[in-house]
Amino acid sequence: MAGRLTVTSIARMKAEGRKVVMATCYDYPSALLLDAAGIDMLLVGDSLGQAVLGFETTVPVTMDMMVHHARAVRKGSERAMVVADMPFMSYQASAEDALRNAGRLMQEAEVEAVKVEGGLQMAPTVARLVTAGVPVVGHIGLTPQSVHSLGGYRTQGKEGSQAARLVEDARALADAGAFAIVLELISRPVAAQITSESSIPTIGIGSGPECDGQVQVLHDLLGLYPDRRYRHAKRYCEVGQAITDAMKRYADEVRSGEFPGPDHSS
Numbered sequence: 001m002a003g004r005l006t007v008t009s010i011a012r013m014k015a016e017g018r019k020v021v022m023a024t025c026y027d028y029p030s031a032l033l034l035d036a037a038g039i040d041m042l043l044v045g046d047s048l049g050q051a052v053l054g055f056e057t058t059v060p061v062t063m064d065m066m067v068h069h070a071r072a073v074r075k076g077s078e079r080a081m082v083v084a085d086m087p088f089m090s091y092q093a094s095a096e097d098a099l100r101n102a103g104r105l106m107q108e109a110e111v112e113a114v115k116v117e118g119g120l121q122m123a124p125t126v127a128r129l130v131t132a133g134v135p136v137v138g139h140i141g142l143t144p145q146s147v148h149s150l151g152g153y154r155t156q157g158k159e160g161s162q163a164a165r166l167v168e169d170a171r172a173l174a175d176a177g178a179f180a181i182v183l184e185l186i187s188r189p190v191a192a193q194i195t196s197e198s199s200i201p202t203i204g205i206g207s208g209p210e211c212d213g214q215v216q217v218l219h220d221l222l223g224l225y226p227d228r229r230y231r232h233a234k235r236y237c238e239v240g241q242a243i244t245d246a247m248k249r250y251a252d253e254v255r256s257g258e259f260p261g262p263d264h265s266s
């Protein structure tokens with residue numbers, strides 16, 4: 001076993017022009033499967049609020065929830081780097097909060113890195129974390145924890161001033177020591193510009209193919225929610241429908257007496 005990918009391996013991927021593949025992951029069995037598939041980075045995203053816990057946004061997700069899920073993902077993986085989101089209000093109020101809560105994710109869940117949302121204004125906090133030995137992934141563009149201030153889930157960077165600000169945000173995060181940046185729903189030319197200027201890998205979601213890597217929400221890739229469709233996500237299978245079909249067959253067979261048959265009885 002070669003061991004886990006590290007910040008150095010991720011940096012090397014950009015230098016060598018190899019794409020970084022990241023997907024969200026929230027539990028132990030999924031971590032086993034994604035690790036076996038060779039996904040480079042498992043993101044225990046606070047999207048677990050919508051994907052797993054039935055919330056409408058990421059805002060209600062707490063540190064305890066993140067630690068609980070991140071620990072399971074870490075246990076289920078051997079090769080991938082595990083990155084956990086710092087949830088809403090676990091780092092915004094002070095750098096001390098950020099250090100304490102990042103420390104919990106690294107000590108209690110043993111993740112390799114944390115992700116924080118925000119650009120220029122978050123750079124001093126990122127610098128404090130990095131100085132303390134916490135590897136940080138930045139996240140700019142559509143930042144879901146600010147959905148209520150952004151007024152919805154919209155593409156960012158379409159106007160010139162917004163685009164210039166995003167370029168500045170990315171630069172500030174790299175200067176602060178972040179080792180990668182998620183670019184979420186940023187208009188393609190702006191994401192391409194940030195990627196070509198950036199010393200650290202950009203990992204896009206809905207931001208075009210020029211990014212150094214891609215991240216997607218696992219449940220969107222798998223079609224776990226048949227009714228949720230997003231332009232930025234591609235369905236690689238229909239797991240939701242497959243589960244419903246399988247469970248209908250199970251229910252039918254129990255009701256008809258077909259299951260358990262002789263093979264499943266002692």
Ligand code: KIV
Nearest residue numbers: 024045046047182215
């Ligand atoms: O929480 C999450 O899933 C994320 C990705 C959308 C990047 O932050």
